[in-house]
Amino acid sequence: MSTATTKRPTEPICPPWCDGHDGKFQAWETMTAGGISRDHSHFSPVRGGNDLGVAVCRTEYEPGGLDLSEVLIFCGSDSASLTPAQARVFALRVLEAVELAEGETGAHA
Numbered sequence: 879m880s881t882a883t884t885k886r887p888t889e890p891i892c893p894p895w896c897d898g899h900d901g902k903f904q905a906w907e908t909m910t911a912g913g914i915s916r917d918h919s920h921f922s923p924v925r926g927g928n929d930l931g932v933a934v935c936r937t938e939y940e941p942g943g944l945d946l947s948e949v950l951i952f953c954g955s956d957s958a959s960l961t962p963a964q965a966r967v968f969a970l971r972v973l974e975a976v977e978l979a980e981g982e983t984g985a986h987a
């Protein structure tokens with residue numbers, strides 16, 4: 879995943895791939911447990927729209943700091959949060975399925 883290019887402002891704490899922040903996008907939000915948090919993320923769509931894609935995300939807490947990076951898999955309105963190692967296995971499983979499907983149909987994109 880390459881470094882994001884964003885027109886939104888970024889800050890020194892932002893990871894290099896952060897899509898930036900404005901008043902609504904990745905803004906500070908109050909957590910139900912108290913305190914505030916915001917996401918630093920970069921979304922890569924698989925097809926048009928935002929219903930299917932992959933994001934890398936680190937959540938920042940105030941006070942407290944920054945979580946480790948997570949990989950978010952979006953499908954429809956649902957998402958799955960994976961560790962980088964789990965995301966790697968997921969990607970391999972997708973590629974395995976692609977190879978099986980292409981072998982069956984002879985299709986190559």
Ligand SMILES: [Zn+2]
Nearest residue numbers: 892896898918
């Ligand atoms: Zn950021």
